[in-house]
Amino acid sequence: MIMVFCEQRNGELLNVGLELIGKARELARSLDCEVSAVVCGHNVGYIGNRLIQNGADKVFVIEHELLEKYTLDLYTESLYQLISNEKPDILLLGATSIGRELGPRLAARLKTGLTADCTQLEIGQETKLLLMTRPAFGGNLMATIICPDRRPQMATIRPGIFPLPSMDANRKGETILFNPKITREDLRVRVEKIVQKIRTVKDITAEKIIVAGGRGIGSKENFELLEELAELLGGVVAGSRAAVDAGWLPKELQVGQTGKVVKPKLYIAVGISGAIQHVAGMQDSEYIIAINKDPDAPIMKIADLGIVGDWKSVVKALIKELRNE
Ligand code: FAD
Numbered sequence: 119m120i121m122v123f124c125e126q127r128n129g130e131l132l133n134v135g136l137e138l139i140g141k142a143r144e145l146a147r148s149l150d151c152e153v154s155a156v157v158c159g160h161n162v163g164y165i166g167n168r169l170i171q172n173g174a175d176k177v178f179v180i181e182h183e184l185l186e187k188y189t190l191d192l193y194t195e196s197l198y199q200l201i202s203n204e205k206p207d208i209l210l211l212g213a214t215s216i217g218r219e220l221g222p223r224l225a226a227r228l229k230t231g232l233t234a235d236c237t238q239l240e241i242g243q244e245t246k247l248l249l250m251t252r253p254a255f256g257g258n259l260m261a262t263i264i265c266p267d268r269r270p271q272m273a274t275i276r277p278g279i280f281p282l283p284s285m286d287a288n289r290k291g292e293t294i295l296f297n298p299k300i301t302r303e304d305l306r307v308r309v310e311k312i313v314q315k316i317r318t319v320k321d322i323t324a325e326k327i328i329v330a331g332g333r334g335i336g337s338k339e340n341f342e343l344l345e346e347l348a349e350l351l352g353g354v355v356a357g358s359r360a361a362v363d364a365g366w367l368p369k370e371l372q373v374g375q376t377g378k379v380v381k382p383k384l385y386i387a388v389g390i391s392g393a394i395q396h397v398a399g400m401q402d403s404e405y406i407i408a409i410n411k412d413p414d415a416p417i418m419k420i421a422d423l424g425i426v427g428d429w430k431s432v433v434k435a436l437i438k439e440l441r442n443e
Contacts, residue, residue: 120146121178121206121270123197124155124169125216126162127188131169133282134212138275139173140283141239142210145248148241151207154178156200158193160186163293170291173283177293178204184300187309188216194223196298201228203296206270208248210239213274221274230268236275237398247271257375257395278323278379319370320354327353327384330373330400333360334389334410334429341366343433344388350440356380358390374399389429392417409433 120142124135135155142153155174157165159181166177180196197220201209209224211217213235225232233250237260240249247264248271254261265271322328329348331341341355348355355371362372373380375395385403390396392408392415400406401420408421409432418424425432 119152119154119204119206120149120208120210121154121156121201121204122174123209123211123217123220124157124165125212125214126157126159126165129159129162129165131157131165132212132214132277134214134217134275134277135169136172136282137277137280138210138212139169141275141280142208143173143283145208145239145241148243149207149246152176154204154206156180156197158185158196160184163295166293170293171285171287171289173289175291177291178296179293180296180298182298182300184302184305185298187312189305189307189309190219190223191305191307192298192300193220194227195300195304196296197224198227199298200296201270209270209272211272211274213276217274221272225272228268228270228272230270230272231263231265232272232274233263233265234274236273237279239273239275248273253375253395253398257398276379278381319368322354322356322371322373323378323380325354325380326382327351327386328356328373328380328382328400328403329353329386329388330356330358330390331361331366331388332358332390332396333364334391335361335366336389338364338366340430343430343437347386347433347437347440350437351384353382353384358393358396387417387421388433390417391415392420 122138125132152175154176155169156178163179169177236250236252238251250273251262331344357367375398379399381402383404386407388409406421407423408417409425409429413426
């Protein structure tokens with residue numbers, strides 16, 4: 119069985135769980151096994167049907183009033199009890215803040231390994247082992263990791279890597295209620311209050327057009343020209359880590375290995391060299407335009423259209439054209 123932990127927050131499912139169910143379905147074809155989803159919380163049974171419609175054969179609903187708010191202690195214990203019962207072959211979690219916290223704790227309890235922050239999953243043709251690929255050595259190479267003799271084989275996967283599966287409203291499956299044996303005494307840390315962070319910047323992963331700027335832009339003020347271009351195109355501005363580290367953009371707008379993974383219809387990389395860690399976050403964009411003064415910049419190799427020149431004159435010309443001036 120391939121089991122996917124599907125995270126919910128305030129009753130809202132996170133997309134990454136559905137993305138992983140879609141991927142698990144694909145992997146299950148090579149293993150000829152079923153796909154199960156796990157959702158944890160209080161009064162969250164209604165989510166089960168949605169997970170089945172998106173590809174789960176079985177949904178385990180871990181239900182308890184103490185699970186209403188996420189706590190590391192009780193989620194770990196509850197999941198540990200379920201996994202010890204069901205003994206899945208593979209366990210997948212989203213590499214969200216919660217998944218990144220839960221994954222290692224669970225792996226330690228289950229005495230198995232965990233490959234964190236994977237960007238690709240496959241089944242080995244002969245070994246039938248899960249091949250878990252992730253950036254290694256500061257992102258300079260991709261390592262494929264296996265877990266040969268411990269179960270489950272565990273991985274966390276970054277949100278946005280795999281596409282959302284298509285929903286089938288007629289799909290049938292089984293929803294199983296699981297009541298974990300947990301008590302208030304298992305809680306070593308109590309959550310008093312959850313304070314919602316007010317989102318001040320857009321979620322770039324949902325955008326169709328992105329104009330991204332890098333170190334080549336030169337200053338925070340220069341980003342205003344990129345804002346103007348993005349607005350004319352109906353898109354948003356994002357950037358490389360160099361632009362974020364320079365304080366020109368907030369961290370939420372960073373694209374790449376340690377930023378967001380985006381797949382817009384159009385990605386315009388302006389003054390970005392195309393380091394492997396940046397490319398990891400945008401290479402699946404449908405159409406890539408690179409504007410760079412260096413014809414040999416690595417970004418040119420993955421661009422559908424490369425424009426060699428000073429970014430300011432190119433962007434100004436584009437703005438003029440779009441304004442029909
Ligand atoms: P540079 O590499 O300095 O490139 C600037 C480009 O601008 C050059 O190609 C230059 O030719 C061009 N340019 C300069 N002036 C002009 C001009 N006037 N007109 C046109 N073009 C011009 N990076 C990310 O982006 N995202 C990540 O998530 C990320 N994660 C990382 C994680 C790790 C563990 C590590 C080690 C690094 C990570 N990096 C990440 C950093 C990455 O390695 C690069 O350093 C970074 O992407 C470089 O940003 P850049 O392309 O903007 O700058």
